[in-house]
Amino acid sequence: MEGERISYHKSVQKVYERIKKDGMINIWDRFEAQGFGGDPDKRCPFCLKGARCDLCSNGPCRADVSIDKRGVCGITADGMAMRMMLLRNVMGTSTYHYHTETTLKTLKATIEGKTPFKISEPQKLKSFANRLGLDTSGSDNDIALRLYNAVKEDFNRPFDEPSKIVEALAPKERQEVWKKIRIYPGGLYGEMMFSTSSCLTNVDGYYASLALKAMRLGIAMAYQSQIVNEFIQDILFNVPRPHKMRVNLGVLDPDYVNIIPNGHEPFLGFAMVQLARKPEWQEKAKAVGAKGLRIIANIETGQEMIQRWEMDDVFYGFTGNWIMQEAVLASGCIDAFVCDMNCSMPIDPLYAEKYKFKLIPVSEVVAFEGIDERLDYIPEKAEEQAATLLQMAIDNFKDRHASIEPVIGLDMNEAVVGFSTESIVEALGGSLTPLLDAIKDGTIRGVAGLVSCTSLRDKGQDVHTVAVAKELIKRDVLVLSMGCGNGGVQVAGLCSPEAKDLAGPGLKALCEKLGTPPVLSYGTCTDTGRVADLIAAVSDALGGVPIPDLPVVAVAPEYMEQKATIDAIFALAFGLYTYVNPVPTVTGGPDLVKLLTVDCKDVTGGILHVETDTIQAVDAMLEHIEANRKKLGL
Secondary structure (H helix, E strand, C coil), X not given: CCHHHCECCHHHHHHHHHHHHCCCCCHHHHHHHCCECCECCCCCHHHHHCCEECCCXXXXXXXXXXXXXXXXXXXXXXXXXXXXXXXXXXXHHHHHHHHHHHHHHHHHHHHCCCCCCCCCCHHHHHXXXXXXXXXXXXXXXXXXXXXXXXXXXXXXXXXXCCCHHHHHHCCHHHHHHHHHCCCCCCCHHHHHHHHHHHCCCCCCCCHHHHHHHHHHHHHHHHHHHHHHHHHHHHHHHCCCCCEEEEECHHHCCCCCEEEEEECCCCHHHHHHHHHHCCHHHHHXXXXXXXXXXXXXECHHHHHHHHHHCCCCCCEEEECCCHHHHHHHHCCCCCCEEEECCCCCCCCHHHHHHHHCCEEEECCXXXXXXXXXXXCCCXXXXXXXXXXXXXXXXXXXXXXHHHHCCCCCCCCCEEEEECCCHHHHHHHCCCCCHHHHHHHHCCCCCEEEEEECCCCCCCCCEXXXXXXXXXXXXXXXXXXXXXXXXXXXXXXXXXCCHHHHHHCCHHHHHHHHHHCCCCEEEEECHHHHHHHHHHHHHHHHHCCCCCHHHCCEEEEECCCCCHHHHHHHHHHHHHCCEEEECCCCCCCCCHHHHHHHHCHHHHCCCCEEEECCCHHHHHHHHHHHHHHHHHHCCC
């Protein structure tokens, strides 16, 4: 593995060479070592197909549909594959909702005046409360408390009692479909129980039933976890609005005290930025020989932050997504790596020891072997905890700066970030009409919601994501990017206005007219619910066009982990054409594959497409978009 088999990004390739020189084990070599016969992508065929199970003591079992070989309990490969997928979905949902609950704790403490934060977007607070049917009289704190109580009540609603949040936010046309096929969800906690209980040995081994339960869970997750989470973060920390942001590994300057908040929750990251912008903290950094103190955004915590706050010399820029984590740590520029929920790797302690930085878990769910020092986030102590973290990094600077040779000359570029439904409407002059007109007259053929992780399967980091995004914009499809894939296209330059020259003539003309890039940075994987809300608004503005009939596709060129699987299942329940790569571990179940890739269209209107070749994948997306345009008479 070398060159682009490592990463699309030259900066990552450069630091990889340093990692190899230093003899450090790393994600690329570990991935290669997992392969069979010198092929990094060749793995156990039963595992790749999802046709194995180790959930009970009679296993592990393997299944083969061609000879009716089943698990000891009698479950087929179709059932095995879908049951394991549903369990992954429960894990993804649970992790999304952990973030949401932390956001709610932060809101509650802020209402009580116990955090360094505030209600930054009172209008968003009122509009969201109004959509949920809540009383919007009184102070901002009164409304926020009602919002807090209402969503908490809905989360805890029994699984067989319909969710009020879904009723208030989901398109009516979708709700009718979901009720008809009995996948209309109740409260999220009840849904997780319902799904998990169904996966016990000898309870539900029927792939079609398990698939419907997964969709039901996905609907609950998107509306109760994702939308609630992101909208409340908007209320606290600002609605995303377009602005420039430095990106890539070149944002790391070894002469500064550099602190990286990492993971998916931005709370301590924001608190540290607020403190670090104060002159006294900059002076503390200079007193130990640094040029100053910087907070550097990273992975999804970084996406949450850069979407909402503008850069300056303190909140300096964004590095990239999760696979380049070891490259970030091996740069020789880091003084503190602050790990909240998700995307911190078990290998990080070895890198902390080698490259002399403080590794600090700040979430109860995060732990590392050999790391005993931690500072679990408490909203009421956010400012105090932020100060402790800043001081840790400052105290670390002299040792790191004196003993670690940094990697210099790394690339840095700019991206335009901060698009949201509100900011897109603002950019269009206050309504969706210009976008709809551009779709109607063929200036753009359709819209792709790129919600992706990043993976080393088949290709290097971000290689397939960038290729798919380039091919889509070349064919006049506007791309909204989210998740780690968003970091990939930002660093690759596709979220800059200059990228319009890579777009087809129609999309290029629209970009020039509006002053926007052809790929709009729309946030994190948690924004999947937000983009579904935007798609619903487009449907409504077009006169109630059913979601499956819109010239819209969901795109996951490099899905990786369990949160991505529930996003994809939700997209199918929502009625979207959904492209997924790498090939999911379900191919051992031919009836399940047929359900997801063919029959689902007659159930929810959604369809799963799997294809490893970039051009063929985009050809199929455009075929779907053009068929829907024809259906709508466009």
